[in-house]
Amino acid sequence: MTMQTRVFIVHMAPSLGSQLFAKAKELGMMSEGYVWIMTNGMTNYFSSLNSSVIDTMQGVLGLKTYVPVTEELENFRGR
DSSP, X not given: OOOOOEEEEEOSOHHHHHHXXXXXXXXXXXXXXXXXXXXXXXXXXXXXXXXXXXXXXXXXXXXXXXXXXXXXXXXXXXX
């Protein structure tokens, strides 16, 4: 039998997301059968989160935008 996997995309303020992951861990939703993906909004503030919050987020995939600095980008910024 194939087990279903539930996928959650987390797109919210870091303060609310921190509470969400703590509650999800408490409910056993940070284990096999669950996939958590956080968007740029939370990932950008990841380094400012305390260790207890980060502990609740073990296994979470974070997406972060990367825009390389190029001449075209600098020209665009100058407009």
